[in-house]
Amino acid sequence: MSEMESAPAAPAKIPGMDEKLLEERARETSSARRDVLFDVADLTVSYSGVPALKNVSLEIYKNYVTAFIGPSGCGKSTFIRCFNRMNDLIPTASVEGRILYHGIDLYGPEVDSVEVRKRIGMVFQKPNPFPKSIYDNVAFGPRVLGWKKNLAERVERALQQAALWDEVKNRLKDSAYSLSGGQQQRLCIARCLAVEPDVLLMDEPASALDPISTTAIEDLMHELKKDYTIVIVTHNMQQAARVADMTAFFSVDVDEEQDRRTGILVEYDQTPTIFTKPGDKRTEDYVTGRFG
């Protein structure tokens, strides 16, 4: 630095900045403050005995948006489906390892998979409303659960949380199919929220939507994470960069001899780290578009 500036100076004391307070702040923002919601240990998912995803361990934090990115076939969709036991519905699928949810083994014998799916809702790539009215789509879940009290308020609240209320409040009896794709996707989110879940899993929720609807969904995720924990699979890396607090990069391990492709977790870190200084060369190659 310059000659003038290199003269010995007293340690900087900025008025109003207490060093102890600064240290405390730094601790608060560090990982110690994160509440672990899902604790995944050594998870392997196989279809007909062939591993599709191998030895994944990571923690999902409460009120965070966590994104899974990676090339096709890396197992990220397989992985997100483990969080609400959707793979149970595939007869040939088997899950080894452990997922703790609030410290409880999600795959434990006493755990009811229907209860799991109530607490851990899922939104899919293509909006899949029921062939019913807008109102009935949202009211369906609470009715199934026998929550008859204040149903109209519950539906309104869910639609408001999904940022759809203002657009549909005067046409609740119209068919859900009369909505645009982006509106239908927000309706599906409202349908999840109506049963008061804890977690929202989103498997490429915006990939079938136009840019304006995509922005609406991304803004919505930002709002919803105050009350919910969100896990999202996305092909769109910039979407992960925009919405996620944590990002996990999955890749494919190719075994040429056995002609097998297995998904693996390469790197999991805070999103800014993944997109500014990833720790693994494979992550860097993928996010910079030099993959393959």
Add this chain to the structure above:
Amino acid sequence: MRVTLQEELDQLEAALQEEGAHVLRALRGALNALLQSDVELADEVIAFDDEIDGAYLAIEEGIQSLLARQTPVAVDLRLVLAILHNNLHLERMADYCVTIAKLTKLVKDVPPDETILEGFEEMGQRAEEMIRIALDSFRDRNAARAESLVDLDELIDRANRRVVGHVLSLGADPSLQEWGLRMIIVSRCLERIGDHAVDIGEQTAYLVSGEFREFTDASHGPGTTPRDLR
């Protein structure tokens, strides 16, 4: 492989190196004009700055366009940010060359002082060497060589102090006061060029490591990171 992005990054980096070569020319011209009291050459140095400003603006525009269209991330993002900073550092160096050239024109009637001219020759050579090392280590992604600029900067700082000391030792001769003040500014310009070379070195370290760090910090001692200051 994102071919277009890579091509644009290569072009920006080549343009930065070219701008650096221009700055070296401007510095050599400014030094020769100063040491030989060559007013015409000083005018050429001043005029040449337009070319460097043009190169600076072209890089700025290139970066703006690339950021808007290509959304670079990871090492690509770090490279773009480093080029953005280095571009400004080089442009500032060129401005110091212009200041030296303008001062040369102002002191042309004063008899040259051998001690000071020798000091300037030494500082000039050191500044040139520092610019070369800054540009080469950036091109080679050589963080260790970039950090060696700190030691070279100390030498140019010392030479600056010698020149200032000599000017002050000339006493209170009113006919020399204005001249002496201008010589101190010339010395300061050369010393600042060294500082900007160190700053380019810091960008190399950032590009390689992803960590923001000042090699030396005037107020907190060596090795201080922005994280420590938070």
